[in-house]
Amino acid sequence: EAGVVQSPRYKIIEKKQPVAFWCNPISGHNTLYWYLQNLGQGPELLIRYENEEAVDDSQLPKDRFSAERLKGVDSTLKIQPAELGDSAVYLCASSGNTNTEAFFGQGTRLTVV
Amino acid sequence: RKEVEQDPGPFNVPEGATVAFNCTYSNSASQSFFWYRQDCRKEPKLLMSVYSSGNEDGRFTAQLNRASQYISLLIRDSKLSDSATYLCVVNARGFSGTYKYIFGTGTRLKVLA
Numbered sequence: 001e002a003g004v005v006q007s008p009r010y011k012i013i014e015k016k017q018p019v020a021f022w023c024n025p026i027s028g029h030n031t032l033y034w035y036l037q038n039l040g041q042g043p044e045l046l047i048r049y050e051n052e053e054a055v056d057d058s059q060l061p062k063d064r065f066s067a068e069r070l071k072g073v074d075s076t077l078k079i080q081p082a083e084l085g086d087s088a089v090y091l092c093a094s095s096g097n098t099n100t101e102a103f104f105g106q107g108t109r110l111t112v113v
Numbered sequence: 114r115k116e117v118e119q120d121p122g123p124f125n126v127p128e129g130a131t132v133a134f135n136c137t138y139s140n141s142a143s144q145s146f147f148w149y150r151q152d153c154r155k156e157p158k159l160l161m162s163v164y165s166s167g168n169e170d171g172r173f174t175a176q177l178n179r180a181s182q183y184i185s186l187l188i189r190d191s192k193l194s195d196s197a198t199y200l201c202v203v204n205a206r207g208f209s210g211t212y213k214y215i216f217g218t219g220t221r222l223k224v225l226a
Binding site: 033035040041042043044045048055056091098099101102103104105106107 | 117121144145147155156157158159162200204211212213214215216217218219
């Protein structure tokens with residue numbers, strides 16, 4: 001069974017440019033998470049979806065970040081415009097429901113220069 | 114105070130040693146608990162769930178103490194391949210009222226030959 005798939009694996013952009021990340025969760029997983037991980041830190045939740053509904057986006061910087069999961073399956077996370085401080089690893093995870101373990105994709109390593 | 118706290122380490126131990134990590138959490142309504150392992154530049158992977166009665170998986174033992182609000186991970190007979198960062202994860206109710214996974218910053222373990 002395929003795991004959580006993310007693309008791209010790496011992205012280098014100049015500041016003020018837009019960038020988008022894509023995630024395809026494990027088939028049948030209703031819950032999808034986007035996390036941000038800085039070096040030496042644990043993942044921090046940006047947004048959580050239950051099917052197509054964003055049920056927790058309290059940590060998402062909405063002035064520049066947006067996310068969607070239109071059909072309740074795959075999801076995109078966008079940053080526009082990117083800032084130098086956005087350089088980090090963006091991890092997508094999915095789980096069967098909110099109480100079961102989450103499985104992570106390999107992440108997208110973003111570098112803003 | 115962070116919602117989930119871990120000693121970042123690093124813990125440097127010789128092969129064959131027994132090592133223990135603790136993690137404390139602040140939300141007494143937390144429902145589920147996990148230990149994840151993260152290798153350098155890789156995504157977090159579930160090591161084990163933590164049950165109220167404690168659970169063991171080979172050389173790994175996890176325990177939960179709800180009264181004191183901490184969980185622990187014990188690794189016996191450490192192997193070189195155990196070198197990684199161990200992330201404590203708590204599923205707790207956030208300010209929005211929904212449950213979400215909260216990660217600690219991780220504890221770095223280095224097993225030395």
